[in-house]
Amino acid sequence: MTPAVFACTSGEYLTYSGECKKCPRGTFGESPPSFRCEPCGGAKTTISDGATNITDCVYQIVGCFDNMSVGNDTVNLAGTNKIETCLEFCAEREYLYSAIQNANTCFCSQTNDGTVSSGCTLQCGGEPNSCGGINSMTVYRTGKRGASITTIGNSEVDLTELGLNISGMAEFEFIALGCKDAHVRLMNDRGNYSHNFIEIVIGASKNQYFAIRKKRYGDSLLQRTGSFMDCYSWKYFKISWNNGTITVFENSTNTFHTKDTGFVFDVNHIVISAYGTAQVCWKVLADIERSDECPPIPTEEICECPCSSSNITEEALQEKIRELKRQLTVDVTTTSQYIRKLVCADDPRPSATSVGILFGPILITVLLGLIILADFSNLAKLAIRLKKIIRRMGRGRRFKNKYTDSTTKDKTEEFNNKKGGKNEGDDKKSKPNLKNQAVNMKQTSLIGNSNPIPDSKSVDQSKETKGKNVSHRKHTQGNLHNKLQNKPNAKEDQKKIGKPTNLSTQLNNQKADECNEIEQVEAKVGKAVKRQAVGKPAINNLKNSNNKNSNVSKNVNKS
Structure with missing residues (x-):
């Protein structure tokens, strides 16, 4: 494997199948190359694929535009790092574009629908035409976008089909809103759910635990109990993978969940879904476009059994059966009967008290009676013999006292x-x-x-x-x-x-x-x-x- 790695050049990464591919935009690959490309981070990106160094990560200027549609999020700029401040502001709010006007105001937008203009004459930090003009905006690409996607039940969305270039990626960021069951699947082959496959389940079994599985609806490689989803607020997660090790970061608790799966493969597809009748709203922080509406999340108890689904798959049915078994299984080590076997524990039940008072003496009497009855003949002979001995001793004692x-x-x-x-x-x-x-x-x-x-x-x-x-x-x-x-x-x-x-x-x-x-x-x-x-x-x-x-x-x- 090592010679194949050095066969690749800078700006490339080696797939686990042995191929050399260029690092996608927004990432770079230094020498010597590895099995992954490093992301630029922050609001920076690269101009093209195949970047070789972190210096290739820049703030990407789209151009100068007039009459551009902007969102409600704006910020006044001051200081020397106006471009970085504006891009970070919009990227944190999941906008794909940021715009600077008159070198003092930052606007955010999801689309670039303005008209090309030549009015951007102001500069920031020595860069010409970098801070717009009086009526014009210099537009930058943040590299991150909150593509709105809604999944209900077992319906899947393949992000690569929406234009996500996953080649060389090593992490995936998203924000989720839902009461339970957010599923993320890392796949090598789109149709194979059991080989070169990893499934991350967040809020499984009515939001009781988090799990990493190597098969869809399969047994857990890693499981952590707790509440991970929220019906009323968005939760941020980051999933990364490297040489067979899966790491999930949860922002609300600042917790990392890591598992070495023991096998490696090239991630060619990222698929997201919910489960059963659950609804999950996603905002994928990637350079893709989709704008699904997120209807109100039903907070009432939903029937877990998808009885109304006529096209339920065999895998979903088996998963549901396993979930029901987990819910109905009782740990015998937590029962009072098991605990009383290990220690002397009081039983406050009235029935236990009455049984002890009534049947305790009876049981002892019966046992003693059986012991005596089993040896009654020997006891009778012994009593007769003892009686004779006592009589002889008494007669001898009387004779002795009278005549001695x-x-x-x-x-x-x-x-x-x-x-x-x-x-x-x-x-x-x-x-x-x-x-x-x-x-x-x-x-x-x-x-x-x-x-x-x-x-x-x-x-x-x-x-x-x-x-x-x-x-x-x-x-x-x-x-x-x-x-x-x-x-x-x-x-x-x-x-x-x-x-x-x-x-x-x-x-x-x-x-x-x-x-x-x-x-x-x-x-x-x-x-x-x-x-x-x-x-x-x-x-x-x-x-x-x-x-x-x-x-x-x-x-x-x-x-």
Whole structure:
């Protein structure tokens, strides 16, 4: 591509198809050449095509005329730059011509309909005949013109057909008035809307965004939200293109919107239109002539669907479908349901409160019930087992509390008597009494449900046993006191007796023997209770059991 560029000369530009063309009037091409020509800028222009330098940009004099039709815009001139001031004044107001009369008054006009005159004898800035005369006007060409064009709906206007020389151009200026949908299309081939094609849409979808597309009614390459059109005031825009980069300048907000499309082509046609039923009035700032009237812009809501159009194209229909989809599509990330999934958000709806109060406890109860029901059999077995364990522990605790104190004292006394050889007679007497008392207490607890009536003998025996126990406890305390005093000789006595020194072990063994004897008594008493349930008198059963228990006690004493 580079060798082809240098094949062109100054005043020319290289098309993207590889051709060299002259820069059109109002532009120039310096050396080395490029793919575009530079505009003169301001109110200056060039005398002809193919200008090579910015010095070729001048104020173009058309001639000297009398009786020329002028507009209402005028300005008094003062200072040294009267020509530049007059041309800039008229160019800003979109006039194609500016005229200076008597070197102090500037007039603007869209047409040159005066008669040629020789009365321009005044000069400005050293240029002869440059500031008109007393009744004559020196006319200049501003190079810009506000060609009035009105588009309604999908009807298109090709500006090249109106005489716009677009070759080498790199920018396009216009002013638009409308509520929405101003479309500008840059095209290489007039009939191709999908290849080498760029569409700029201003105020799309009811003036909600601006877009750059690579196909007509296609997907957006660039999209910016905002309000860009106005139903009541004109808006200025400038569109420029260079090596595939599209830039749109919006004067009202002083904003540039730029997009590198990634592909380049020669712009041979600029086409403008509206969309649907919308109306857009244009003033194209270019050297073309057209004067359409701009009817009042309808500001009421217009039906977007072109149902009344019998010749609607397939592209327009697809564009409308896409617009409707964009309008009806809801962003799920903005819904309250999506937000509640990410954070803990309050739900103020009454229905939500009632559901939480009513079904919350029910749900928790049902879940717990299902868990318990699924393991009910194991829980029942565990409860039965636990109940048995508790009963056994309670029975053992009762036995322990009743017999631990008396048995421990009795065995301690026996050990001390054997050790010292004293008070053996008292010890023999106290042991049977204690054992008999334990057996009687066990019998009473086992057959408590039969409620026997004690006789006078048992009452006297109980009193006698209590008295003996009192004397026995006193005697035991005395023996323990003697033991503490004779503690240094304890080990020697143990050796003489031949008994183990571990007193607690001996007591535990004797306690286990007594518990076995008590269990045998319990079994015999249980049999007596069963016989009583069959029909025998309770008092006879009690006597028999007492006799048997006395025999057991004798056997215990013997042992």
